[in-house]
Structure formats: C-alpha cells, structure tokens
Amino acid sequence: MILILSAMPEELSAISTSVQRPATHRSGSREVVQGLISGQPVSLAFSRWGKVAAASTAAHLITALRPxxxxxxxxxxxxxxxxxxxxxxxxxELFQHDLDASPFFPPTHIPLLDRSGLPADQSMTEGLRAALLRAHGERAPRTWIADIATGDQVIGRPVQRAQVLSAVPQAACVEMEGAAVAQVCHEFDVPFACVRMISDRADESLAPAEVFALARRSGDCATAMLREWLACEFD
Structure with missing residues (x-):
C-alpha cells in the first residue's frame, strides 16, 4: 500500500477524486481515504501544515497502516x-532550514542522526519524474531533481528568503513539511519521495489567491503522475 500525503486540502482533493472504491475513516485525529489508483492500494491523508503536524501524521499512519x-x-x-x-x-535531499542546535552541532544538523540532509529514495524519485513526463507528454511542466528546504514559516519576505538560503544555500525551493516526513520515513525505514510544484517566488510577490490556485493545479498534476507511476511501477 502506498501512503500519499499533502499539506493542503486543495492539493489532495484532485487525487482523492481519482481513488476507485474509496472508503473514508478516521485514524486518530486524521481522516484517511483508502482505495485503489491504477489498481494499486493507496491511502490518502491531509497532513496539515508544518513540521510537527506532518511528522505526527506520518508517524501515526506508518504505524497504523504499514505502507x-x-x-x-x-x-x-x-x-x-x-x-x-x-x-x-x-x-x-531535504533539510530543515530552521533547525539550529549550535554550538553543539552545526546548523541544520539533526542530533543523534549525524546528518543534515535526508535523502529521498532515488528509485521512487526517478520513477515518479518519468511518470509525470509520460503522463503529460508535450504539455509536461519542467522538472528538476534538487534539494529542498523545510521550516515552520511561510517564506514571503526577502529577509526570510535570505535566511533560508544562508542555512541551505543549494536549496531549490522551500516548504513546510517535507524534511519532517523524510525524517520519520528514515527512522521507520520506509522509502520516501517528495514532489513539489512551484507556486511562488518566496518573496514579497507572494499572493495567497494565486498560491491556492497553484495548489489545485498541483493536485491535478500529481494525479496524472501517480496514476502512471502506480500503473507502471507496481504492475
């Protein structure tokens, strides 16, 4: 079974409507949709915003559902x-840009794991990228494989953007959940991939209405990608 998480309902709604034989139930405080996509068993859940909520959701559902x-x-x-x-x-790789245990550890270093970046599963990442390109054909968006920064802030001011890049200079984009879920998956030894559509420039041009529209577009893009990936990788 594949566990699919998103931090916003707008991101998850399109994927949810593509689930065959859906059944909705509560697990703890989270609502989970279970069913099939491309004939493969899936569970979908809204992680909620931020590192703690996302990590809590991931840890609970990995324990309860064994994806x-x-x-x-x-x-x-x-x-x-x-x-x-x-x-x-x-x-x-995913990094927590706001994790700083100095002077005991370097900034972004995760105490006890002896690392800063948490790698996504390479096979999953390459398979999902190929599936997205196949699913969308000539209309496929540009795709990148790159490092991602995660932190408990909406980044919408130049000073915030500069702080993120100071902590994780090589990061291509910034969000609020990925590295937290990556750490949970690392500790549970579950293969993990993170896919993010660019919705804004993480600066003063940030417009909430446009971000929510891109969240819905991201869900549509992810739906086609997941259908193709599940059909080809798990047949």
Missing part, C-alpha cells in the same frame, strides 16, 4: 532564479 512507500505532494516557493511558476521539483 510500503510514502509520497508527499504539494507546492513550494522557489529559491532559485531559474525556476518558474508551475515547474515541478523532485527532492534529492
């Missing part, structure tokens, strides 16, 4: 000038 893989989909703000609105970034 074989976890996919996190959604939106992110661009940190690089070569990224455009609507591009899709597949995580290579």
């Amino acid at each position: 074989t893989h976890v996919v996190f989909t959604g939106i992110a703000g661009a940190l690089r000038d070569d990224l455009s609105i609507g591009d899709v970034v597949f995580a290579r």
